[in-house]
Amino acid sequence: MVQAINAALRRLPVPAVYLLAAVPGAWLVALAFTGGLGVDPVKRLERELGLLALQFLILGLAVTPLRRLAGISLLRFRRALGLSAFGYVLLHVAVWLALDMQFLWSQIATDLVRRPYITIGMAALALLVPLALTSTDRALRRMGAAAWARMHRLVYPATVTGGLHFVMVVKAWPLEPFLYLAAILALLALRLRRRPALARG
Numbered sequence: 001m002v003q004a005i006n007a008a009l010r011r012l013p014v015p016a017v018y019l020l021a022a023v024p025g026a027w028l029v030a031l032a033f034t035g036g037l038g039v040d041p042v043k044r045l046e047r048e049l050g051l052l053a054l055q056f057l058i059l060g061l062a063v064t065p066l067r068r069l070a071g072i073s074l075l076r077f078r079r080a081l082g083l084s085a086f087g088y089v090l091l092h093v094a095v096w097l098a099l100d101m102q103f104l105w106s107q108i109a110t111d112l113v114r115r116p117y118i119t120i121g122m123a124a125l126a127l128l129v130p131l132a133l134t135s136t137d138r139a140l141r142r143m144g145a146a147a148w149a150r151m152h153r154l155v156y157p158a159t160v161t162g163g164l165h166f167v168m169v170v171k172a173w174p175l176e177p178f179l180y181l182a183a184i185l186a187l188l189a190l191r192l193r194r195r196p197a198l199a200r201g
C-alpha cells in the first residue's frame with residue numbers, strides 16, 4: 001500500500017502540486033465573484049485564506065513525520081507546500097489590508113499595536129519571509145546546506161505563532177483553533193524527540 005502511494009507520488013510532477021494547492025484559492029475567488037461567500041464576503045475570504053495558510057504550513061511540518069512513521073515520502077513537494085502556505089498568508093494579509101482595512105494606514109498601524117492577534121500574525125509573517133526568500137536552489141547553494149537547514153527551522157516558531165494567532169482571533173472558545181494548535185505542537189514534539197537520536201548518529 002505504502003509502496004503504491006510512493007510510486008504514485010513519484011509520478012506526480014512538482015508543478016502539479018502548485019496547481020493543486022491553488023485550487024482552493026481559485027475556488028474562493030470564484031465564490032467571491034458569484035456571491036457564494038455569504039453575508040460578509042470579505043471576512044469569510046480573509047478567514048478562509050488564513051485557514052488555508054495554516055493548513056499548508058501544517059502539511060509542510062508533517063512531511064518528515066509522515067516519512068519516518070508511515071514511510072510516505074512527500075519530501076519532493078516540501079518547497080511547494082511551504083511556498084503555497086506563504087502565498088496564502090500574503091493573500092490573507094492583502095485581503096485584510098485592501099478589503100477589510102481599505103488601506104486606512106492609521107487604523108492599520110493602530111491595529112498592529114493594539115490588537116495582539118494582529119501583532120502575533122505579523123510576527124508569524126515576519127518569520128516566514130526569510131524562508132520564502134531563501135527557498136531557491138541558488139540560495140541553498142550560497143548559504144550551504146547546514147546554515148540553510150538551521151535557518152529553515154524558523155518554520156517551527158512561524159507555524160506555532162500562526163496557530164497562536166488563530167487561537168487569539170476567535171472570541172469564544174471553540175475547539176477548532178485548539179485542535180490546530182495541538183496538531184502543530186504534536187508535530188513539533190515528534191521533531192524534537194528525533195534530535196537526540198540524530199545527534200547519536
Ligand code: HEM
Pocket residue numbers: 043046047048049050051053054089092093096118121122123124125128158162163165166169
Ligand atoms: C503565518 C501567518 C498567518 C496565519 C497562518 C494566519 C491564519 C489565520 C487563521 C487560521 C485565521 C482564522 C480563520 C477562521 O476564523 O476560521 C486568521 C484570521 C485573521 N487573521 Fe491571520 N494569519 C496569519 C497572519 C496574519 C497577519 C500578518 C494578519 C494581519 C496583519 C492577519 C490578520 C487576520 C485577521 C484580520 C483575521 C480575521 C479576524 C476576524 O475574524 O475578525 N493574519 N488568520
